[in-house]
Amino acid sequence: MWLALIIGNSRLHWGLFDGKTLCHTYDTERLSKSFVYSLSKCQTLSEVQQILSSSPHTPRQSLFVGNQQDCADSSTLPTSHTLPTTPSFPLLLASVVPSQTALWLTYPNVGVVTLEDIPLQGMYPTLGIDRALALWGAGKTWGFPMLVIDAGTALTFTGADANQNLFGGAILPGLGLQMATLAENTGQLPNVELPHDLPQRFAVNTQQAIQSGVIYTLLAGIKDFVQAWWQSFPQGKIAITGGDRTLLISYLQSLFPEIAKRLIVEPNLIFWGMEKTQNAQFFHNS
Numbered sequence: 614m615w616l617a618l619i620i621g622n623s624r625l626h627w628g629l630f631d632g633k634t635l636c637h638t639y640d641t642e643r644l645s646k647s648f649v650y651s652l653s654k655c656q657t658l659s660e661v662q663q664i665l666s667s668s669p670h671t672p673r674q675s676l677f678v679g680n681q682q683d684c685a686d687s688s689t690l691p692t693s694h695t696l697p698t699t700p701s702f703p704l705l706l707a708s709v710v711p712s713q714t715a716l717w718l719t720y721p722n723v724g725v726v727t728l729e730d731i732p733l734q735g736m737y738p739t740l741g742i743d744r745a746l747a748l749w750g751a752g753k754t755w756g757f758p759m760l761v762i763d764a765g766t767a768l769t770f771t772g773a774d775a776n777q778n779l780f781g782g783a784i785l786p787g788l789g790l791q792m793a794t795l796a797e798n799t800g801q802l803p804n805v806e807l808p809h810d811l812p813q814r815f816a817v818n819t820q821q822a823i824q825s826g827v828i829y830t831l832l833a834g835i836k837d838f839v840q841a842w843w844q845s846f847p848q849g850k851i852a853i854t855g856g857d858r859t860l861l862i863s864y865l866q867s868l869f870p871e872i873a874k875r876l877i878v879e880p881n882l883i884f885w886g887m888e889k890t891q892n893a894q895f896f897h898n899s
């Protein structure tokens with residue numbers, strides 16, 4: 614068993630693996646140095662699950678990964694399994710937040726994924742590790758050419774051609790960040806939640822005007838990138854991930870159903886990418 618930890622700009626994403634099988638995922642807030650220490654002292658799987666799902670730093674979401682056929686059910690996990698030889702539960706880390714990376718490097722049994730661990734060609738040195746991993750995970754799972762849309766704190770497009778060569782991509786503020794930045798940097802605009810359904814385009818109040826502006830321009834931008842991708846790669850695949858994927862898919866289904874139909878929706882792309890690196894091979898036997 615091993616833990617994968619992805620440190621994004623909004624929160625931490627945890628994956629509990631049994632070898633190649635992703636058993637549980639958890640999203641938590643950023644955690645303290647004392648939490649890192651407590652996790653390192655866990656001796657059993659149930660202690661690890663306990664600390665992740667009910668620490669004072671309560672996770673906002675705790676999901677059972679139900680779509681993996683061979684995934685162990687939580688009730689069948691060896692909850693009293695004592696860790697055999699390693700002093701701490703093995704942890705594989707991928708982070709796009711350097712200050713958080715530094716904190717987690719204090720964990721005794723940590724491996725860090727870098728771009729060098731990902732066999733994609735043509736990556737530039739400052740490419741985000743989350744983008745490279747999501748692209749690798751999606752391409753190895755569904756095939757190349759592959760374009761990944763990650764609707765997280767930032768919204769990113771990251772594509773690779775049939776030869777697993779980075780084609781390129783783009784970065785823009787994600788849905789949440791666009792809403793927040795309007796509220797933070799103006800005198801009269803309120804903080805507004807994202808609606809579940811596609812709003813009216815021509816709004817007649819402030820709240821709906823913000824929602825409309827952010828959502829319709831983002832959808833138009835996605836449509837434009839997707840069409841450009843299909844122009845370069847008519848058979849190219851597209852996968853979407855990230856915390857805002859479900860909302861975006863629902864908007865796309867209303868506005869551009871032809872595009873929505875062709876998207877692969879997968880919350881765990883980065884975990885699949887981590888599992889498919891050499892680092893994870895190392896953990897498969899632990």
Ligand SMILES: Nc1ncnc2c1ncn2[C@@H]1O[C@H](COP(=O)(O)OP(=O)(O)O)[C@@H](O)[C@H]1O
Nearest residue numbers: 621622623624673764765766789790855856857
């Ligand atoms: N429970 C949640 N907590 C925080 N953000 C959430 C939650 N559910 C959905 N989101 C959305 O997910 C976005 C962040 O996406 P995520 O992929 O988690 O980011 P990152 O990996 O960059 O930390 C936020 O903009 C927010 O709109």
Ligand SMILES: CC(C)(COP(=O)(O)O)[C@@H](O)C(=O)NCCC(=O)O
Nearest residue numbers: 621622709739740741765766767784
């Ligand atoms: C673009 C990102 C901020 C996305 O981070 P996230 O929204 O997933 O937290 C991150 O991948 C990053 O810091 N990238 C480095 C620059 C680049 O990819 O070119």
Ligand SMILES: [K+]
Nearest residue numbers: 763765766767
């Ligand atoms: K992202």
